[in-house]
Amino acid sequence: MPRKPLKRRGRGSDLPTETAQARRFGKARTAQSTALLEDYVELIDDLLGSAGEARPTDIARRLGVSHATAIKAIARLKREGVATARPYRGVFLTDSGRALAARVRARHRLVVEVLVALGVPAEAAEADAEGIEHHVSETTLKAFAKFLHESGRLPSPAGGGAPKRTK
Amino acid sequence: MPRKPLKRRGRGSDLPTETAQARRFGKARTAQSTALLEDYVELIDDLLGSAGEARPTDIARRLGVSHATAIKAIARLKREGVATARPYRGVFLTDSGRALAARVRARHRLVVEVLVALGVPAEAAEADAEGIEHHVSETTLKAFAKFLHESGRLPSPAGGGAPKRTK
């Protein structure tokens, strides 16, 4: 773009939607930061439930990262107050950690169900949900539940079959 | 293949889907890495179309980051071959950059439309889509398009009104 009256960027007056957009992007970035934490918490909860314990090595393998990476992440979980761990004794969740796990799991299930209801193959639904779930707001979540309900599919009654997420 | 009898930890018997899960997580992580790139490319395309030029400062403001951050990201876009930029002359997209922008925009629109069709308020749909879009696979995208089509809503015919995404 060549010469022009050169308004020197007319900004200053027109940041009405601009901020809204910036806010959205910022939100998405933040969500990304909590995504890891949520994944770890949910997995730990899974392991505690199914195997009775959550070992760093198991966590690392399931997540597809090195054990060192998992250990560093676990340190962060402790800092954030959602988990505890004694050296060589495995990882455990605090009350808030368990609550978070429950919320995350419910949300995950809901997202998968919606995707499947929309015609997405189960496998793809599961894979995409892994990334999508962290960006679904409460508002959207409610709409999802309502949609499933009205579509005839069970709205995953929170305590229902609890289809033991394979994951 | 070392030791083996060594079962250690009762888990072990149940790692059938373990690799699949790790793959999913890895995929989600990778997607996250391309998300930023996509956001920048799409925004640059928007700016080029609406303002005729894409300046680092504008990009930074729209994304809600400092100009320094935007410039570093732009450097990455150049490295990846989707954009070009001459000092003090703005940023431009390469052919592949434009193609990427088109794909990203179409996907974004589709995601928003689906969310709205599911009953999510427009504002929340737009906000959540910002994060969700980067995790929607081709398979899921196709299902979305089919769903919209069958629901009566226009399947956004790719070349249609091209509703000039406000964004």
Next chain:
DNA sequence: GTGGACATGTAGCCTTGGCTACAAAATAAC
């Protein structure tokens, strides 16, 4: 009860995406 295999933890390095602060160039104003 000791040796070796496996699990765990630590250190150091890389990359990315942010930031602030400072330097340099372009434009606008005078």
Next chain:
DNA sequence: GTTATTTTGTAGCCAAGGCTACATGTCCAC
């Protein structure tokens, strides 16, 4: 044509999340 303003660019810092390599602990098997 200077001067002031604004935009652009550069440098240096930080935290997060990955990794490999190395060091230490545990525990099973013998």
